[in-house]
Amino acid sequence: MGTTTLVRPGLAELIAGVRVAATRHAEDPRRAAHAVADVLRASPALGTDILTAAERTETRGHVLHAEADFSITAIVWSPGQITRIHDHIAWCAFGVLEGVEHETLYRDNGDHLTEIGQTANHVGDVSGFAPPGDIHRVHNTSTTNAISLHIYGADLSVAGSSVRRYYDIPVR
Ligand SMILES: [Fe+2]
Numbered sequence: 001m002g003t004t005t006l007v008r009p010g011l012a013e014l015i016a017g018v019r020v021a022a023t024r025h026a027e028d029p030r031r032a033a034h035a036v037a038d039v040l041r042a043s044p045a046l047g048t049d050i051l052t053a054a055e056r057t058e059t060r061g062h063v064l065h066a067e068a069d070f071s072i073t074a075i076v077w078s079p080g081q082i083t084r085i086h087d088h089i090a091w092c093a094f095g096v097l098e099g100v101e102h103e104t105l106y107r108d109n110g111d112h113l114t115e116i117g118q119t120a121n122h123v124g125d126v127s128g129f130a131p132p133g134d135i136h137r138v139h140n141t142s143t144t145n146a147i148s149l150h151i152y153g154a155d156l157s158v159a160g161s162s163v164r165r166y167y168d169i170p171v172r
Pocket residue numbers: 086087088136
């Protein structure tokens with residue numbers, strides 16, 4: 001009986017660490033992304049038990065925290081799921097909790113995109129990036145769910161989405 005408070009292991013400490021890093025580098029999104037990535041890399045929150053067993057089966061974004069300067073979202077990707085090509089409204093740091101996430105990076109040439117790189121992100125891999133130059137798509141190429149933790153430099157409870165633009169122009 002009564003209510004139970006859900007404890008997400010490491011989340012409170014992660015929030016505190018991200019707040020320090022994001023504030024320190026508020027004028028430089030690229031440095032903020034890298035500093036937040038360093039915080040995430042060292043965080044016990046970088047494990048699947050940040051979500052409940054039930055949440056790990058729900059293939060969507062789970063917003064775990066949002067405040068004025070950043071938000072923390074765990075995304076559960078279904079097998080084969082692929083995003084549209086997009087970029088973001090703010091810096092982002094992300095780490096893989098389960099599975100493998102293939103990321104493809106693009107350059108915007110106005111009327112078309114050029115592929116400029118591919119990365120396979122495995123469990124424990126963390127990286128950070130910031131706009132401009134963050135045009136990408138993410139693909140869960142495996143036959144199981146993949147889970148990643150994303151920290152964006154924006155209040156997603158206000159912004160609604162972290163996406164700045166979807167790119168529906170040809171890739172050459
Ligand atoms: Fe993205």
